[in-house]
Amino acid sequence: MDKMLRNSIILGIVVVSFSVGYYLVVFLPEKEATRIAQQQQEKLLDEQKESERKSKEVAKELEIKTAKCFEDAKKFHENYIKSIAGYYQEPKYNYNQKLGKCLYSGGYNKKTVLLSDVNSDKLVKTPEYYWERMVKDVYTNETLISVYNFQDTESIKAYWDEHSKLMGN
Numbered sequence: 001m002d003k004m005l006r007n008s009i010i011l012g013i014v015v016v017s018f019s020v021g022y023y024l025v026v027f028l029p030e031k032e033a034t035r036i037a038q039q040q041q042e043k044l045l046d047e048q049k050e051s052e053r054k055s056k057e058v059a060k061e062l063e064i065k066t067a068k069c070f071e072d073a074k075k076f077h078e079n080y081i082k083s084i085a086g087y088y089q090e091p092k093y094n095y096n097q098k099l100g101k102c103l104y105s106g107g108y109n110k111k112t113v114l115l116s117d118v119n120s121d122k123l124v125k126t127p128e129y130y131w132e133r134m135v136k137d138v139y140t141n142e143t144l145i146s147v148y149n150f151q152d153t154e155s156i157k158a159y160w161d162e163h164s165k166l167m168g169n
Helices: 002-083 153-167
Strands: 092-096 101-109 131-137 143-148
Touching: 002 092, 002 101, 092 153, 101 153, 131 153, 143 153
Parallel strands: none
Antiparallel strands: 092 101, 101 131, 131 143
């Protein structure tokens, strides 16, 4: 019986030792790894929420700036058409976020007759068919780009390419 008690105590110590070893070597590291993974996931979610919040703020700010830009550009256009002698081109307005500028695209024709591509070589060079197109900053009245019918075709094409970039067309 003494031998059996001794073997039972040894077996109990071995089982307890394995249990403690398992707890320290396997269970606790897994639990810690799970906790760290959960914290990282929560941090990612928080970052996503913050990013979405900032995106919404930027979108709201852009919406406000765009609305104000359109309002101010319409006033700018009203003043512009008072100052021209001729027929104005229908304006376009755009808030260019990249430049941080409110842009007005417009221009005028000296006569109402629009130039046809077929006769443009003859008509473009005559002053009675003068036309001009420009993009201006509404708040500073700075002309960013402009073109008129006496310029060469490369300048006119370059104007329209730049115009498309600025006005978002």
